[in-house]
Amino acid sequence: MRKKERAKEIYDRLAKRYPSPEPALHWSTPWELLVATALSAQCTDERVNMVTPVFFERWPEISDVAEADVTDIEDVVRSTGFFRNKAKNLKAAATRIMEVYGGEVPKTMAELITLGGVARKTASIVLANAFGVNEGIAVDTHVKRLAFRMGLTTKTDPIQIEKDLMPLYPREQWGDVNHLLVFFGREVCPARKPKCDECELNDICPKKGVK
Incomplete structure (x- = not known):
């Protein structure tokens, strides 16, 4: 599976798991x-x-x-x-x-x-x-880890990872990409013990089991 196809499949599957992604932080302005x-x-x-x-x-x-x-x-x-x-x-x-x-x-x-x-x-x-404006993909520790594990980047610098991710997704999805990877990283693919046996991305993950 090519990288862009894998990126789309990741988004589609996680969007079904998290149909209304939004920040876990509480805010009103x-x-x-x-x-x-x-x-x-x-x-x-x-x-x-x-x-x-x-x-x-x-x-x-x-x-x-x-x-x-x-x-x-x-x-x-x-x-x-x-x-x-x-x-x-x-x-x-x-x-x-x-x-x-x-x-x-x-x-x-x-x-x-x-x-x-x-x-x-x-x-x-x-x-x-x-503001509903997508100018980039926020890369935190979860996004960094999952992007590497899923073979979407080989970089370690967040700016370079962002540059690798942005062409893989339509601009209108950039904001949700962060939420989807963060939620999934916390629940299924944490840093220390990824739950590969229950991971819905297992069959397309090129680095399953990698910590």
Whole structure:
């Protein structure tokens, strides 16, 4: 099976398993999704979903975060790990949004990645889910692992993996590709003990059993 055919088969099968893919993070505005996604780095979605209600109760508006003391932000996001860097970046992002983008989260990749702590992965998630715009495929640890195991890439750098994945899928599917691979990676194909015996991709997986 050629790579593009395998990629389509993977999407079709996982889309049946997860007919309504959407972020596991809780959010209601583009800013809330940006904050939650930034906090999710090296942290579980469950933990982030415990922290964000406290965060947004304390600072309901982007302007509130821009004016907040960074040490106060650190205290609230501490349990998500790497809290000093995350707090600094969130304050910087909020400040730039207020000063450069009129208090509105920008709607392009080029603009989003100018915000503190926002790289392509976070920007792609915000664009696809908050604005319905697909400018890339968000590559996190699950996408990276499954793309390799399923023979869709041989790269290790997320940017290069994204470049390998994008031509394999229609642009309108780019946002869902991330969700489908993340969900499946968590439930069936985790890093340590992939459940190959119950995997619906087993028959087309060129690296089944690879950890």
